[in-house]
Amino acid sequence: MKQYPNLTNPLQIGSVTIKNRMFMAPMDTGFGNNEYGGFTEAGVEYFVKRAAGGFGLLYSGGTSVDTKVDGADTIVNHPEEFIATGKKMNERINAYGSKMFMQLSMNVGRNAGLKTPSVLPVLGNPSIKTQALTVEEIHSKVQDVAKAAKVCKEAGYAGVDIHALHWGHLLDTFALEFTNQREDEYGGSLENRLRFAKDIVEAIKAECGTDFPVTIRLAMKSYIKDFDKASFDGSQEVGRTLEEAIEIAKLLEKYGYDALSTDAGMLDAIYYAMPPSYVEKGFTIEMAAKLKEAVSIPILCGGRMADPDMDEAAIAEGKIDAVVIGRQAISDPNFAEKIVKGEPENVRSCIACNQGCIWGYFTKGQVSCAVNPEVGYETNEPLTKSADSKKVIIVGGGVAGMEAAYNAKLRGHEVTLYEKSDVLGGNLIPAGAHDFKAEVNELNEYYKHQMEVLQIDVRMQTEVSAELLKESGADVIILATGSKPIMPNLPGIDHVKTISGVDALLNKKKVGQKVVIVGGGLVGCEIALGYAEEGKNVTIVEALENIMQTGDVPSMNKAMLFDAFEYYHTNIMTSCRVKEINDIGVVVTLADGTEKTIEADTVVMSVGYRSVKSMAEELKNCEAQVFEIGDGNAVGNIMTCISEAYEVIMKL
Ligand SMILES: Cc1cc2nc3c(=O)[nH]c(=O)nc-3n(C[C@H](O)[C@H](O)[C@H](O)COP(=O)(O)O)c2cc1C
Ligand code: SF4
Numbered sequence: 001m002k003q004y005p006n007l008t009n010p011l012q013i014g015s016v017t018i019k020n021r022m023f024m025a026p027m028d029t030g031f032g033n034n035e036y037g038g039f040t041e042a043g044v045e046y047f048v049k050r051a052a053g054g055f056g057l058l059y060s061g062g063t064s065v066d067t068k069v070d071g072a073d074t075i076v077n078h079p080e081e082f083i084a085t086g087k088k089m090n091e092r093i094n095a096y097g098s099k100m101f102m103q104l105s106m107n108v109g110r111n112a113g114l115k116t117p118s119v120l121p122v123l124g125n126p127s128i129k130t131q132a133l134t135v136e137e138i139h140s141k142v143q144d145v146a147k148a149a150k151v152c153k154e155a156g157y158a159g160v161d162i163h164a165l166h167w168g169h170l171l172d173t174f175a176l177e178f179t180n181q182r183e184d185e186y187g188g189s190l191e192n193r194l195r196f197a198k199d200i201v202e203a204i205k206a207e208c209g210t211d212f213p214v215t216i217r218l219a220m221k222s223y224i225k226d227f228d229k230a231s232f233d234g235s236q237e238v239g240r241t242l243e244e245a246i247e248i249a250k251l252l253e254k255y256g257y258d259a260l261s262t263d264a265g266m267l268d269a270i271y272y273a274m275p276p277s278y279v280e281k282g283f284t285i286e287m288a289a290k291l292k293e294a295v296s297i298p299i300l301c302g303g304r305m306a307d308p309d310m311d312e313a314a315i316a317e318g319k320i321d322a323v324v325i326g327r328q329a330i331s332d333p334n335f336a337e338k339i340v341k342g343e344p345e346n347v348r349s350c351i352a353c354n355q356g357c358i359w360g361y362f363t364k365g366q367v368s369c370a371v372n373p374e375v376g377y378e379t380n381e382p383l384t385k386s387a388d389s390k391k392v393i394i395v396g397g398g399v400a401g402m403e404a405a406y407n408a409k410l411r412g413h414e415v416t417l418y419e420k421s422d423v424l425g426g427n428l429i430p431a432g433a434h435d436f437k438a439e440v441n442e443l444n445e446y447y448k449h450q451m452e453v454l455q456i457d458v459r460m461q462t463e464v465s466a467e468l469l470k471e472s473g474a475d476v477i478i479l480a481t482g483s484k485p486i487m488p489n490l491p492g493i494d495h496v497k498t499i500s501g502v503d504a505l506l507n508k509k510k511v512g513q514k515v516v517i518v519g520g521g522l523v524g525c526e527i528a529l530g531y532a533e534e535g536k537n538v539t540i541v542e543a544l545e546n547i548m549q550t551g552d553v554p555s556m557n558k559a560m561l562f563d564a565f566e567y568y569h570t571n572i573m574t575s576c577r578v579k580e581i582n583d584i585g586v587v588v589t590l591a592d593g594t595e596k597t598i599e600a601d602t603v604v605m606s607v608g609y610r611s612v613k614s615m616a617e618e619l620k621n622c623e624a625q626v627f628e629i630g631d632g633n634a635v636g637n638i639m640t641c642i643s644e645a646y647e648v649i650m651k652l
Contacts, residue, residue: 001342004419006315011056011322013298014213014258016158017628019097020056020360021315023261024304024335026103026161026217027357030366031376037075038082040632042089045378050329051098051339054337056267058098059261059324062105062163065148069137070107070114076144079151084255085396086155101215104148106163106200109170110179111267117174117193121227123267135184135361138196146203149212157229159213161261162200165248166219167273168239168266171197175248176222178238190247196256207257211537215259215300216252220287221244223269230269232563239266242287249291249299259298261324271560275304277352278367278436278529282310288317291433293450306350308339330357331372342630345449348372349442355639359554370639372445375644385412386652390475393418393624395464395614396424396614399638400630401480402447403645409454413476417456421622423450427609427631428638430505431523434530466618474624476652479616480645483609483631493579493605501527512601513537516586518578520547523605525561534570539598540573541588546574551637575599607634 011018038362039047041468047058075082093100107114109130113122116130116497117135133141165172174180174196178273180187180261186195193492196210201214222239225231241249249260264284265272271279273534281304302324311323328335338346348371356368356375370373374383392408393400397419405417409481412549423429430442451458469477484498489492503522515531520542532538540547548558565572575591585600619626627648630641 001345003342004312004339005322005366007308007312008069011298013057013159014307016213017097018056018099020054020227020336020340021311021501022051022055022339023057023322023324024055024059024329025299025324026061027058027326027330027367029376030361030364032061033039033063036073036078036082037065038078040091040133042379044085044092046090046376047100048092048331049378050097051093051100053329053332053334054096054340055098055146055325056322056336058093059101059161060100060102062103063148064105064107065142065144068108069133071506074148076147082151085156086152086157087609090156096157101159101161101213102151103161103163104145104156106145106170106196109158109168110175111168114170116170117186117625120173120179123168123500124228125594126227127321132182134185138186138199142199142203145200146207147355149204150207151212152421153208153212159258160204161214162197162214162216162454164217165197165357166217166265168222170220170269172266175593176239190244190253193246194251194255196357197252201256210256210365211300211371211439213258214256216257217261217263218248218252219264219273220243220262220284220291221264221272222266222274223264224266228268230563231272232567241574242290245287246290246294249295253295253297257297257323258293259300259370260291261300261302262291265303266304270556271563272303274354274358274556275352276354276554276560277439278372278557278564279304281305281307282314283435285310285314285319289314291573292319292321298322302326304352306335308344319370327352327357328420330367330369330375345446346453348446349439351437351439351443351638351639354466354554354556355637359552362555370637371642373643376524383407383410383650389413391473392416392476392478392652393464393469393474394478394480396426396468396480396482396491396630397424397458397460398446398480398482398630398641399428399443400482400632400645401426401478402451402643403642404478404480404629404649405456405458406447406454407646408650408652409456411652413652415456417451417458417462418460418462418464422461423459424451424460428504429532430502431638433505433507434526437526438531443638466615469615469624470622471618476627477619477622477624478645478648479614479626479628479632480630481612481632483611486608487605488607490578490581497601498581498603498605498623500511501604504602504604510604511536511604512584514599515539515602515604515623516541516598516602518586519606519608520544520572520574521554521606521608522548522551522557527606528570529561529564532564532570538568539573539600540565541576541578541586541598542572542574543573543577590594611635
């Protein structure tokens with residue numbers, strides 16, 4: 001059993017003792033709040049589940065408190081229901097030894113075209129300008145946040161977090177010289193730019209008592225080179241530098257904040273704010289360590305921190321005091337409990353894809369999760385044994401097949417899983433081959449481990465026929481046969497230098513220095529990124545007008561890939577069709593009809609996947625219930641595979 005003595009050690013935040021160093025990051029869910037910022041039943045169950053899952057401290061998502069300036073109904077003018085629900089929820093959270101801080105938002109400023117310190121271009125829409133706040137309006141916001149904190153205290157919250165000196169939200173833009181041109185006491189020197197943050201903590205302490213903990217989120221580096229322009233390698237910075245963040249940390253401590261919840265990024269550099277897997281794990285630790293050297297209040301560290309060994313080492317080495325875990329708490333609500341028990345192998349890894357959580361929130365207004373289909377359904381009955389144990393046969397040991405086997409076994413069915421190859425994982429194996437997709441590999445390891453733990457009857461290297469299935473006596477047959485890469489019928493497709501994306505990822509052939517990737521979807525772009533990072537000369541050839549047009553790629557992943565391609569000088573050729581692959585390379589037809597030959601040592605075909613033909617047709621009149629799930633049903637992604645598998649099993 002692994003031990004994490006530092007992660008599981010209590011931490012003092014002001015007057016409050018937190019039972020361990022694993023804090024759940026503030027994350028709005030979209031489904032968890034009512035119109036005033038109070039919690040719905042779904043929200044309550046979502047948080048209680050994560051308290052039961054072992055997190056020492058839960059932060060709520062950012063809750064707007066301003067009643068006058070941005071003109072909203074909030075917990076300040078509608079406290080009754082919030083207090084009643086909060087009391088009940090906090091009692092339940094406290095029953096697990098966990099505590100909850102409400103994150104009180106000063107609002108998001110220019111990120112949503114709201115008022116800002118100075119007149120600023122709206123995020124992503126620079127022709128529209130914001131309005132500057134008056135001093136009276138600043139004071140009004142301060143009064144509201146103090147009142148809100150009092151309401152939170154009454155509702156049983158153990159403290160509050162101030163949202164936020166990060167992401168370019170309102171307070172952040174006050175603190176940044178780049179976005180604050182005020183000439184009054186809220187602009188100019190760093191102290192003046194932080195006066196708003198100072199007023200807030202002083203007002204809250206005056207209202208709630210000095211022993212009521214107040215933390216604040218602080219981005220230690222903005223990673224921007226201009227409005228709407230990220231600084232990919234961080235070398236150009238017009239926002240916050242680490243040096244300034246250290247000075248800010250000292251001042252925030254002096255003003256009375258009880259801990260600093262650190263991370264990085266502005267929404268102009270969204271991939272450092274909401275880092276996809278291409279951002280290295282633990283990228284904020286060394287910055288946080290510098291802040292820790294400068295202050296004596298706890299430094300909480302967030303952003304790609306979902307690695308217990310890394311976290312344990314960072315705390316042991318005195319670099320940080322606690323970790324603030326976001327998406328991993330969505331994908332596995334029991335993450336902290338599993339670490340306490342020393343069972344990291346049982347953690348359902350967040351794959352840092354952003355697909356369900358932040359992208360779901362941005363595009364559908366609700367968080368979901370690629371690997372955890374229960375997110376948002378916490379009010380449902382927990383997974384229970386089926387009244388009627390059935391004989392379930394699953395064909396295919398990829399992600400859909402293993403998710404189905406896992407849930408079917410937990411529900412008390414008799415499960416046999418057939419896999420025709422000698423490895424489990426299917427397309428998770430190539431997908432997890434990049435260094436920057438290690439979590440996909442971890443997810444595969446998780447599933448494989450669960451097959452063993454649950455003693456599921458897995459028959460490897462066993463190809464089953466429709467006849468065998470018909471005669472098996474199965475009550476339920478689940479076909480999860482996956483997909484294979486499409487190899488279009490082109491002249492030269494069999495050329496020695498041509499390889500499928502899957503085979504390239506599986507290292508089946510040596511890949512040369514000059515690589516052409518045919519197909520600029522997400523998979524092709526990630527393959528391109530991998531080779532670009534290795535220093536190869538990479539060209540992406542895409543038939544559509546732009547790359548990553550299909551498959552609903554989260555904007556932050558897309559933004560990072562585009563910036564990475566610019567950084568690595570990756571050649572992107574769009575509206576460009578492949579005519580032939582030959583000894584020189586790839587002959588393409590450009591949009592104007594002219595032809596061009598791109599030199600290549602290796603041509604990687606990444607033009608999509610095709611479902612592997614299953615036996616559904618042959619099993620039509622079979623007595624068993626037959627389901628086709630995952631890519632074998634319709635080519636999708638990890639999220640669709642897992643959710644289909646879960647759905648089908650829940651109904652058995
Ligand atoms: C769906 C979603 C909603 C979020 N909402 C908030 C929020 O309300 N306040 C905040 O400070 N951060 C918010 N965040 C950012 C997270 O707190 C965290 O900083 C981010 O997910 C990176 O950490 P991670 O790599 O551990 O996920 C949100 C993140 C997600 C995924
Ligand atoms: S959707 Fe992806 S990034 Fe978000 S929590 Fe789930 S696995 Fe993690």
